[in-house]
Amino acid sequence: MAAIASDHGHGHGHDEALHHQFENMEQQNDSYIVGMWTFLVTEVMFFGALFLIYTLYRSMYQMDFFLAHEALNVQMGMINTFVLLFSSFTVAMSVRYAQLQKRGGVLAMLGITQVCALAFMVVKYFEYQEKFGHHLYPGPGFGSHPEYLHGATPNFAQLYFGLYFGMTGLHGLHVVIGMIVIGYLMAKWWRNSPMVTKDYIPTELVGLYWHFVDLVWIFLFPLMYLMPKP
Amino acid sequence: MASTPLSSDSKHGGHSHVQPVWLLLGNMLWLMVLLIITWWASTFDFGNVVINNVVAMLIATIKAVFVIWIFMGVMHASKLAKIWVVAGFGFLFLMFGILGDYATRQFEPVSGWETNVPNGGASSFPRQWPPQKKPEQVGENFRPRG
Numbered sequence: 178m179a180a181i182a183s184d185h186g187h188g189h190g191h192d193e194a195l196h197h198q199f200e201n202m203e204q205q206n207d208s209y210i211v212g213m214w215t216f217l218v219t220e221v222m223f224f225g226a227l228f229l230i231y232t233l234y235r236s237m238y239q240m241d242f243f244l245a246h247e248a249l250n251v252q253m254g255m256i257n258t259f260v261l262l263f264s265s266f267t268v269a270m271s272v273r274y275a276q277l278q279k280r281g282g283v284l285a286m287l288g289i290t291q292v293c294a295l296a297f298m299v300v301k302y303f304e305y306q307e308k309f310g311h312h313l314y315p316g317p318g319f320g321s322h323p324e325y326l327h328g329a330t331p332n333f334a335q336l337y338f339g340l341y342f343g344m345t346g347l348h349g350l351h352v353v354i355g356m357i358v359i360g361y362l363m364a365k366w367w368r369n370s371p372m373v374t375k376d377y378i379p380t381e382l383v384g385l386y387w388h389f390v391d392l393v394w395i396f397l398f399p400l401m402y403l404m405p406k407p
Numbered sequence: 408m409a410s411t412p413l414s415s416d417s418k419h420g421g422h423s424h425v426q427p428v429w430l431l432l433g434n435m436l437w438l439m440v441l442l443i444i445t446w447w448a449s450t451f452d453f454g455n456v457v458i459n460n461v462v463a464m465l466i467a468t469i470k471a472v473f474v475i476w477i478f479m480g481v482m483h484a485s486k487l488a489k490i491w492v493v494a495g496f497g498f499l500f501l502m503f504g505i506l507g508d509y510a511t512r513q514f515e516p517v518s519g520w521e522t523n524v525p526n527g528g529a530s531s532f533p534r535q536w537p538p539q540k541k542p543e544q545v546g547e548n549f550r551p552r553g
Binding site: 236389 | 425426428431432434435438439442445446449452456459460463464466467470471474475477478479480484485487488491492494495496498499502503505506509
């Protein structure tokens with residue numbers, strides 16, 4: 178702590194991005210990062226509860242979940258995973274450019290991320306459209322075309338598709354929120370707002386959120402699309 | 408505006424460690440290789456369904472660690488941030504302990520406890536409010552309340 182006290186007034190205090198309640202940029206940045214991770218931990222628990230429900234019901238109805246999952250399109254899931262992994266890279270690059278204060282680089286990388294997010298949602302749209310066409314959405318009409326159930330018991334297949342739509346839908350909602358936040362961040366960079374140009378932290382925090390979205394998908398993809406035969 | 412660079416102090420202090428391009432690019436390519444391994448592993452039978460599931464989740468966890476450690480910059484984060492990240496996933500692990508309860512539920516209902524108790528043995532607390540008057544229950548251990 179002595180180091181922090183002695184640092185104060187040696188240039189740190191004059192940093193434009195430093196807010197008055199912090200000793201120096203190091204402490205301020207650390208507070209932001211820990212704060213963002215606190216939010217992400219609540220998100221981990223939020224999705225974690227759904228993964229818990231999934232684990233429980235899949236262990237109870239292994240064969241039915243396996244048969245029902247055969248309705249999913251693995252190629253589309255693979256494409257979406259590649260797209261999200263690539264977008265995680267472009268977001269990490271945008272944070273790098275923000276640290277180096279290269280506005281063009283930040284805007285280009287965030288722009289590519291937006292294209293990836295849009296591509297992800299378009300693929301998701303086609304997947305959902307197909308499932309709705311096959312009457313695989315939970316509700317009174319579920320399984321009215323039994324040929325798409327691949328032999329699974331309708332009630333348990335409905336449980337699987339309830340979890341599928343619930344979990345991938347919530348993940349998709351996070352992608353849409355990410356697109357809105359990244360759009361706002363891009364607008365700030367576009368207008369040369371000192372909020373983002375003088376301090377790389379806003380770009381870093383948005384990046385952390387986007388990586389979390391990628392993280393959820395890393396688990397959703399094998400659990401929903403690539404089940405081993407029981 | 409952006410023409411005045413950040414002070415060198417803020418650029419190198421705290422978490423503003425600038426990650427090299429080769430590390431970010433390499434991490435992405437490595438994650439894509441792991442994704443292909445994930446797909447390959449799903450088509451391969453390692454012996455039984457439990458091992459197949461463990462392998463799938465192990466690969467996913469390795470991918471997650473690389474995203475968190477490199478892309479999310481936890482590698483260069485402060486000790487406070489690191490311990491909070493680990494604690495966060497620790498909470499998740501603890502929550503999965505609930506499955507232990509479900510795994511041991513086969514003991515319920517314990518024989519002798521299914522009948523002869525008010526509310527069919529389900530709960531001693533009425534679920535409806537105001538409580539519905541239960542039909543008269545007959546049983547050797549039944550004792551009317553009040």
